[in-house]
Amino acid sequence: MHGVTGRMGMNQHLIRSVLAIRDQGGLALKDGSVLVPDIQIVGRNADRVEALAKRHGVDRWTTDLDAALANPEDEIFFDAASTQLRPALLRKAIEAGKHVYCEKPISEGLDEAVEIARFARERGVKNGIVHDKLDLPGLVKLKRLRDSGFFGRILSVKGDFGYWVFEGDWMPAQRPSWNYRKDDGGGIISDMLCHWRYVLDNVVAPVKSVSCTGAVHIPERWDEADAPYKADADDAAYATFELEGGIIAQINSSWCTRVRRDDLVTFQVDGTHGSAVAGLHRCFSQHRVNTPKPVWNPDQPQQMNFYDDWEEVPDNMVLDNGFKVQWEQFLRHVVEDGPWSYSLAEGAKGVQLAEAGYQSWRERRWVDLPELEV
Template identity: 55%
Template sequence: MTVLRIAMNGITGRMGYRQHLLRSILPIREAGGVELPDGTRLQVEPVLVGRREAAVREIAERHGIEHWTTDAESVLTDPSIDVYFDAQVTSRRAAALTAAMKAGKHIYTEKPTAETLEEAVELARIARDSGVTAGVVHDKLYLPGLVKLRRLVDEGFFGRILSLRGEFGYWVFEGEVQEAQRPSWNYRKEDGGGMTVDMFCHWNYVLEGILGDVKSVIAKTATHIPTRWDEQGTPYAATADDASYGIFEIETPAGDPVIAQINSSWAVRVYRDELVEFQVDGTHGSAVAGLTKCVAQQRAHTPKPVWNPDLPVTESFRDQWSEVPANAELDNGFKLQWEEFLRDVAAKREHRFGLLSAARGVQLAELGLQSSAEGRRLEIPTISL
């Protein structure tokens, strides 16, 4: 059995710990590794990396992980380390990924991969030139709801796709009376925070993965809550945007234009079935997908409502949709992509979601912020290495 040693940097954070360590790497280890096409197994050995010694040690002891360190540089020079994973704050990521790839390590990373498009493109160049396998987390495409939605697209369910509408977000408490459920740095621009920077890199790969290439953007950002309270209960100025409203023009592989609009907000209360939902409408049918659920309505089953403000609505519109079955067992999305990435490492091939895809996400975030500042629509140039 082959064993890959994976240096995991940033596992004391919420995403690094819960999704990547607890729900991905540890279950893979407990299952005896990832099965490869030839029937052999690829086992994983996590090496925990973090700046807070007590926190890293406690996690290692809790889960029976033998190796951990606070010296990130040491794992990059350690020849026994095969893969470097990064879930740090964005401001630390580009330098760490660069060092890892130049040391010959395969990399798997959260996003954004860098604070600027220039840095993100340079990372993609280094990956190409170094020959390592580089993967970027595209977890939402592995969610059961979006897997079902993509299947409907592939089967031609929608006919000609016309539009997508997305709603994402929830109320993040300010921290004054009730503790905030997200880190305070997320709301400080100087620390790499901001809704647009955070989420437009996600929306880019979601739109690419479901519909096609993003050709233009017009966005409006806002800081709806100007003052928040940090982890010590101290008030601070929220300098980053906590909401971003975007309209994107998409071109499908068939050349059809699609209009997508996505609202993203940490200052909205949820009146929908899931924390994120996407509705796709086409000439032959429509579907609404969330994290796990997907419902659809065919053209032949579409009712014919009539606008009449003088009478109360008696029909239940939600009951007129049918749930799309999974027809397969769908595991945790983060774990599924980890397994795919590890198989690519074993086969010494490119991962389908690499650093160039991540660079396009950084580009969309930059252009979204520029669009909001200038109040205009911006076309999206093609990135080339």
């Protein structure tokens, strides 16, 4: 596991996924055996890596990636480090015969993403990229509604993501400074449009084209050493997508907005027969027979409480941590060829959408997404 001293890699992948699988006694397989992950943490800073390993009872750690990849008993390489480093790391791991799993995006550019996906296929290694939001309880319920025909004909999607990330001067920032520097691979379009591609493709309908405008709303921020720096990467993106079937989706992504909604991200799907709004964990629906009939009257305060007319979609089943669910799926894919849909080729589609988003912003026009040949 490489790059797990960072916030995302440590919390979501190491602690809440792989260590959680280990600590629950392993993963039950079809043949009755149990798979227990044997973890080795790899990183550049020996003190940080050793401290992390000791804190969580991980016996093996190293700063020597080449030596780690040379060990034939370690079959999987996972990366959650910098996007700029990822293509070279994945190639090196694939050349060493490892199955690879990584955070998104695969790379900063589409050509490189397609090249790595093809290389993994040609070498015959199992491969995957994190599609964590698909296993969030809120989106699981939203997809369940779609699959049941609840919406009728889907008309549109409204998504709202983000929160206020402090500049770092009087209040420490809650995201790393590289996110806001273009040369370091920062930018909310490259970060979030990769997510919105697989969310829309899998929960609603495939994305066909995009119109996107980005912005650098906060041009100066303060880094981890309290030093000011030029924040030149986009910190907000306002995108409209055309989906298969003529569905229109609008998603705002911003690190410069204050939250007044049910969650840090919400998706509303409107259809001829019903609508639903999902956050990370909860989902509320309104069928056409339960839809109120408001009348526009700007001359008096609104008397209706529109929240009262929505019904919560129940869990109906235990929904585990989305990252952990996908780790379990990938481990089964590796050891018993279990079903797996989230290949590096699928990850390349996210890079394609991000690249198209930047092109749309730059050229101020709609950009179509051709079928990828991977």
